[in-house]
Amino acid sequence: MALRMAILGLLAEREMSGYDLMREFDRGNSLIWPAPRNEVYRELRRPLEAGLIARTALGARNRKSYAATGAGIAALRDWMGSAPDYGLSYEPMLRSVFLDLLPAAERRNRLAADRDFFAAQLAVLEAAGEEGPIPGRRPALHMVRGFYRAMLDWAEAELARTPPDAN
Amino acid sequence: MALRMAILGLLAEREMSGYDLMREFDRGNSLIWPAPRNEVYRELRRPLEAGLIARTALGARNRKSYAATGAGIAALRDWMGSAPDYGLSYEPMLRSVFLDLLPAAERRNRLAADRDFFAAQLAVLEAAGEEGPIPGRRPALHMVRGFYRAMLDWAEAELARTPPDAN
DNA sequence: ATATCACATGTGAGAAGGTACATTTCAACC
DNA sequence: GGTTGAAATGTACCTTCTCACATGTGATAT
Numbered sequence: 213m214a215l216r217m218a219i220l221g222l223l224a225e226r227e228m229s230g231y232d233l234m235r236e237f238d239r240g241n242s243l244i245w246p247a248p249r250n251e252v253y254r255e256l257r258r259p260l261e262a263g264l265i266a267r268t269a270l271g272a273r274n275r276k277s278y279a280a281t282g283a284g285i286a287a288l289r290d291w292m293g294s295a296p297d298y299g300l301s302y303e304p305m306l307r308s309v310f311l312d313l314l315p316a317a318e319r320r321n322r323l324a325a326d327r328d329f330f331a332a333q334l335a336v337l338e339a340a341g342e343e344g345p346i347p348g349r350r351p352a353l354h355m356v357r358g359f360y361r362a363m364l365d366w367a368e369a370e371l372a373r374t375p376p377d378a379n
Numbered sequence: 380m381a382l383r384m385a386i387l388g389l390l391a392e393r394e395m396s397g398y399d400l401m402r403e404f405d406r407g408n409s410l411i412w413p414a415p416r417n418e419v420y421r422e423l424r425r426p427l428e429a430g431l432i433a434r435t436a437l438g439a440r441n442r443k444s445y446a447a448t449g450a451g452i453a454a455l456r457d458w459m460g461s462a463p464d465y466g467l468s469y470e471p472m473l474r475s476v477f478l479d480l481l482p483a484a485e486r487r488n489r490l491a492a493d494r495d496f497f498a499a500q501l502a503v504l505e506a507a508g509e510e511g512p513i514p515g516r517r518p519a520l521h522m523v524r525g526f527y528r529a530m531l532d533w534a535e536a537e538l539a540r541t542p543p544d545a546n
Numbered sequence: 547a548t549a550t551c552a553c554a555t556g557t558g559a560g561a562a563g564g565t566a567c568a569t570t571t572c573a574a575c576c
Numbered sequence: 577g578g579t580t581g582a583a584a585t586g587t588a589c590c591t592t593c594t595c596a597c598a599t600g601t602g603a604t605a606t
Contacts, residue, residue, distance in 0.1 A: 214473055215563090221477040231584050251563065253586055273571045273584055285480075292481055292489065296471050298496055300526070303464040306381055308522045310388040312515040313452075314459055322459065329465055348479040355475045355533045359467070362529035366522045382592090398554050418593070420556055440554055440601045 214297075215255055220264060220280055220288045225348075227268045227279035230256055259284065304363070311370075320374055327367035334360040382422055387431060387447055387455050392515070394435045394446035397423055426451065471530070478537075487541055494534035501527040 219233055228236070233252045256278065259265045264284035269277040280288065304326060311319055337357045344353040386400055395403070400419045423445065426432045431451035436444040447455065471493060478486055504524045511520040 213562090214468065214470055218473055218476075221473075221480070224477075224480065229584075230586090234584090250565095250586075254563095271584095275584060288477065289480060292474060292477060293485060296474055296493070298471065300469055301381065302467055302469075303381055305519065305522055305526075306385055306388075307459060307463055308519040309385075309516060310391075310455065310459060311518045313388070313391065313456060318460060326463070349476060351478045351537055352472065352475040354536070355472055355530070358529040358533045359472075359526065362525040363522070366518075366525045369521070370518050380592095396554075397556090401554090417556075417595095421592095438554095442554060 215251060216259060217288065217291050219252065219255055220259060220284050223265050223278050224280040224285050224288055227277045229271070229275050229277050231275070316374055316376070320371065320376060323367050323371045323374065327364060327371060330360050330364040330367055334364055382418060383426065384455065384458050386419065386422055387426060387451055390432050390445050391447040391452050391455055394444045396438070396442050396444050398442070483541055483543070487538065487543060490534050490538045490541065494531060494538060497527050497531040497534055501531055 218237070222228060222233060222236060230253050233256075234250065237252065256265070260267070260278070262283075263281060264287050265278045266281050267276055268279045269275075271277065307322070311322070314322065334357065337353065337360060340353060343350050385404075389395060389400060389403060397420050400423075401417065404419065423432070427434070427445070429450075430448060431454050432445045433448050434443055435446045436442075438444065474489070478489070481489060501524065504520065504527060507520060510517050
């Protein structure tokens with residue numbers, strides 16, 4: 213459902229090919245959400261048959277572009293108005309539950325690795341400025357930025373609480 | 380992988396039955412991660428065959444208790460030392476990408492619903508105090524709490540930026 | 547006594563997702 | 577003019593997740 217809506221949403225913003233979509237998800241490029249791979253092509257078929265998107269152009273190298281139709285945009289709005297799935301699954305959070313199973317030295321390694329990762333993400337996001345490069349994505353940019361800032365604060369606080377000589 | 384490790388981790392802390400595990404995931408009880416249902420029973424078979432957990436007792440009502448074996452605890456430590464999957468998929472974040480597709484009034488509704496949800500979660504977590512009810516889960520408690528605080532801040536800031544008469 | 551409800555364990559079917567592979571097309575380089 | 581490599585689309589397979597169903601047990605209440 214989520215991937216389908218993500219595709220629909222991107223195709224509502226502008227026409228794209230499956231390849232473009234794939235790359236949008238792939239890298240930290242859009243920095244918004246994670247990377248399913250070729251499911252894009254799989255997920256394109258269904259909304260195409262349902263009339264939510266339509267092929268707009270055939271380019272070189274067999275390139276097929278798509279854009280959301282009126283029905284697609286309506287479906288997207290519908291979904292946006294529906295109740296979100298607030299379920300969160302984030303592996304580092306699961307790991308935090310069992311942090312204390314590690315001896316202090318390894319715990320510090322783990323926390324330091326987390327800290328470094330979160331700091332790197334945050335640096336990229338903060339380099340984007342207040343508005344970010346893509347119009348209309350300021351809310352998402354700030355949400356993700358807030359997320360990584362919270363994660364970074366957490367890792368640093370936990371590190372500070374775990375002296376190298378503990379345990 | 381995540382569910383398997385979660386089970387293994389819980390069984391490393393204390394012996395439990397499948398039913399206990401199920402409820403641990405189910406409710407906001409542990410408040411740490413989300414709710415897969417009866418896969419617990421399916422997921423118990425594999426580590427049992429692999430010798431990572433062992434049956435410890437047969438109780439009334441056909442109750443079967445399990446605990447992690449030495450090999451299980453080793454596997455868990457191994458996993459804890461391995462590189463985390465930092466991929467995040469959180470539906471509200473995806474929705475934030477397309478927030479601007481909604482007219483201002485509906486956008487405010489959406490943000491207000493998010494704010495209420497985040498505030499409720501945070502209230503529960505803050506009621507748990509600094510250490511929380513379960514020993515060894517302070518790190519997780521603080522991580523989740525930081526997460527919801529960031530989400531709440533975000534929702535409130537976005538709401539403040541979306542005046543009722545905009546658009 | 548019996549009805550009900552929480553405890554407790556599972557199965558089966560189908561959808562979704564992940565990994566890896568397989569193929570064609572054009573451009574650019576040497 | 578042949579090789580390489582990115583652009584581009586897709587399939588096959590296997591695992592995981594979700595949803596719904598199916599079954600037995602013991603305590604408590606009426």
